[in-house]
Amino acid sequence: MPSVLLSTLGGLLALMGITRSVRPRCPTKTAAPGFFDAHRATSSLNSVYAFVDSLYRYPIKGLTPESLDHVVLGSGQAFPADRLFALAKPSGLYDADNFVPLSKREYFVLLDTDRLAGLAARFNPETWQLQVTVQEHSVLEVDLSTPAGRDEFVELYSRVADLPEGVRTVLAQQKGFNFTDNAIDGPRMMNTISLVNRASIRDLEHRSDRKLDPLRFRSNVYLDGLEAWVEREWIGQVLRLGDVTVRVLEETERCAATEVDPSTAKRDIPVPRLLNEHYGHEMMGVFAEVLEGGPIAVGDPVSPCDRKRIDAVDADREMSA
Amino acid sequence: MSSFLVVARRRLLTRDVCEFVLRRADNSALPPKEPGAHINVDTPSGETRSYSLTGAVHDRSRHIIAVRRDEDGRGGSRSMVDEVAEGDELRVSLPHNDFALEDAPGFLLVAAGIGITPIRAMALELRRRGIRDVHLVYLSRSPEETPYLDELQTFLATDEPGAIIVHHRREHGAFDWWPLLEHPAQRRLYVCGPLALQSELRALTMHWRPSRVHMENFSGVSAFGEISLPFRAVWQPKGAEFSGSVDVTVPAGQTFLSALRAEDIDVASSCESGTCGTCRLRLIAGEADHRDVVLTEQERAHYVMPCVSRARSDVLVVAPLS
Numbered sequence: 261m262p263s264v265l266l267s268t269l270g271g272l273l274a275l276m277g278i279t280r281s282v283r284p285r286c287p288t289k290t291a292a293p294g295f296f297d298a299h300r301a302t303s304s305l306n307s308v309y310a311f312v313d314s315l316y317r318y319p320i321k322g323l324t325p326e327s328l329d330h331v332v333l334g335s336g337q338a339f340p341a342d343r344l345f346a347l348a349k350p351s352g353l354y355d356a357d358n359f360v361p362l363s364k365r366e367y368f369v370l371l372d373t374d375r376l377a378g379l380a381a382r383f384n385p386e387t388w389q390l391q392v393t394v395q396e397h398s399v400l401e402v403d404l405s406t407p408a409g410r411d412e413f414v415e416l417y418s419r420v421a422d423l424p425e426g427v428r429t430v431l432a433q434q435k436g437f438n439f440t441d442n443a444i445d446g447p448r449m450m451n452t453i454s455l456v457n458r459a460s461i462r463d464l465e466h467r468s469d470r471k472l473d474p475l476r477f478r479s480n481v482y483l484d485g486l487e488a489w490v491e492r493e494w495i496g497q498v499l500r501l502g503d504v505t506v507r508v509l510e511e512t513e514r515c516a517a518t519e520v521d522p523s524t525a526k527r528d529i530p531v532p533r534l535l536n537e538h539y540g541h542e543m544m545g546v547f548a549e550v551l552e553g554g555p556i557a558v559g560d561p562v563s564p565c566d567r568k569r570i571d572a573v574d575a576d577r578e579m580s581a
Numbered sequence: 582m583s584s585f586l587v588v589a590r591r592r593l594l595t596r597d598v599c600e601f602v603l604r605r606a607d608n609s610a611l612p613p614k615e616p617g618a619h620i621n622v623d624t625p626s627g628e629t630r631s632y633s634l635t636g637a638v639h640d641r642s643r644h645i646i647a648v649r650r651d652e653d654g655r656g657g658s659r660s661m662v663d664e665v666a667e668g669d670e671l672r673v674s675l676p677h678n679d680f681a682l683e684d685a686p687g688f689l690l691v692a693a694g695i696g697i698t699p700i701r702a703m704a705l706e707l708r709r710r711g712i713r714d715v716h717l718v719y720l721s722r723s724p725e726e727t728p729y730l731d732e733l734q735t736f737l738a739t740d741e742p743g744a745i746i747v748h749h750r751r752e753h754g755a756f757d758w759w760p761l762l763e764h765p766a767q768r769r770l771y772v773c774g775p776l777a778l779q780s781e782l783r784a785l786t787m788h789w790r791p792s793r794v795h796m797e798n799f800s801g802v803s804a805f806g807e808i809s810l811p812f813r814a815v816w817q818p819k820g821a822e823f824s825g826s827v828d829v830t831v832p833a834g835q836t837f838l839s840a841l842r843a844e845d846i847d848v849a850s851s852c853e854s855g856t857c858g859t860c861r862l863r864l865i866a867g868e869a870d871h872r873d874v875v876l877t878e879q880e881r882a883h884y885v886m887p888c889v890s891r892a893r894s895d896v897l898v899v900a901p902l903s
Binding site for chain 2: 365371372375378379392394395397399400416419420422513514515516519524525530531532533535536537542
């Protein structure tokens with residue numbers, strides 16, 4: 261490896277495959293071997309700067325994302341105002357009064373209803389006001405806390421889902437529950453946040469020669485400045501995202517919802533098949549539980565958590581348990 | 582099935598669009614046709630081309646088509662406009678309709694350039710049926726490049742303002758669609774024009790009921806460019822000899838899996854993209870068109886993944902694993 265390449269930060273970043281400009285913030289943590297690059301643990305990686313690229317919530321399952329600059333995560337909690345509602349299929353298994361967690365098949369999602377991506381929905385969790393736009397034109401402005409507002413909302417989406425006249429989708433909402441796909445695996449998995457490494461998406465783009473909008477993966481936290489696919493080695497590891505500590509629990513196996521382009525609402529690229537073809541798996545991203553809550557903002561550094569802190573967190577949790 | 586028709590008349594509608602009136606040599610009635618239908622014509626170049634029928638469809642004595650001479654094409658349309666003379670015979674297929682005009686109390690018809698041909702047939706037919714709530718938006722570059730302009734303006738001129746909007750992009754710039762699209766009500770939208778126009782209107786009608794938005798497109802081509810023809814399947818679970826098997830029709834635009842579910846057949850699934858293996862069914866008879874990445878060569882004779890796979894034979898007989 262020519263040492264001249266390594267003599268500048270730019271050279272190092274180029275070597276690491278980092279193409280976007282790095283924010284002029286000082287990295288505050290040093291990387292443990294195996295964190296940023298599981299396969300190159302002997303490389304000098306201390307000055308690589310991994311950071312939070314973007315933050316999103318999806319207040320209504322299946323509908324469009326809302327970008328956030330910052331958010332405050334609660335310990336043991338899911339991403340705030342994420343998948344608070346879902347559109348349940350008519351005459352399906354959803355029963356508001358005797359609720360049990362259900363498969364995503366019981367709700368309208370991009371898996372089979374690609375047009376949901378064509379309407380932009382914005383929800384204000386403080387006021388419960390919801391606005392839906394089509395190419396910047398408003399088609400619905402309602403208060404979801406009122407029956408009339410919910411009716412109007414349900415009417416619009418029943419039409420979009422092409423339900424027969426008079427048949428309505430059900431706006432599902434349960435106190436203390438969110439409708440993430442893995443909510444069916446119990447409260448611990450329901451109360452996770454999703455992370456995606458943008459470098460892994462770029463690697464798939466490069467190998468498949470396809471442009472992939474990161475929002476196909478509908479993640480809460482997008483990370484950048486990492487090597488591609490390092491997140492696959494993170495299961496069980498503890499990370500710091502800004503002031504937040506999380507433990508990575510599981511990988512995210514991808515389904516046909518990722519085939520839909522979020523900007524055109526067209527099913528156009530077979531993402532799970534491309535993953536299978538190029539890597540022999542269908543993973544993109546991980547789920548993590550929040551061990552220590554706090555604020556997190558775009559640009560915040562991402563780093564492995566040091567042993568002392570992990571021990572302290574674990575002791576705390578044992579105490580409270 | 583095809584037959585030879587005589588060119589009874591040809592006339593240039595614009596500098597590069599030529600109309601042909603086709604009839605049988607003995608003047609007998611042609612097979613019935615619907616608005617939106619097309620015929621395949623063997624052009625003098627040897628290429629077969631599809632042309633929408635554009636005249637009044639209830640008149641069974643003739644087919645009318647209009648052909649735009651495509652300078653950069655493979656020669657089919659060029660040979661039609663340059664070589665076909667009155668009195669010539671052309672080999673023509675039966676009319677086929679992928680763009681059927683369905684009932685509604687109101688219609689918004691959109692045509693761009695030569696896309697006017699099926700839309701004109703629709704406008705004529707709707708007028709004949711006495712449907713008043715019909716708006717036609719006709720986009721073209723300039724008045725000189727607008728086939729049937731005068732005729733349509735005269736024909737559709739009503740007391741109702743806005744029944745026909747002719748918009749010449751070269752003179753007027755971009756068209757503001759939103760006032761026409763904001764409130765879908767019970768109307769149907771029919772669009773015939775280039776892909777860019779179809780994409781624009783699709784994006785602007787996301788709040789419409791999708792089954793009321795009609796665009797002439799290449800039906801049967803899946804999202805990833807594979808040809809997906811309709812087929813039949815038989816669901817034959819254990820004990821079907823007592824409870825009866827279920828016949829399932831899988832249309833071009835639907836997956837085998839969702840067609841099964843539409844018949845209340847519950848098949849577990851997860852990825853729905855042919856990678857996870859959850860929806861595996863036993864293949865009892867028929868030849869499958871396997872599009873998954875799960876089954877091995879040996880397994881393919883006995884199993885099928887209905888989320889992505891289709892049929893090579895006319896019928897597939899399938900059953901659950903247990």
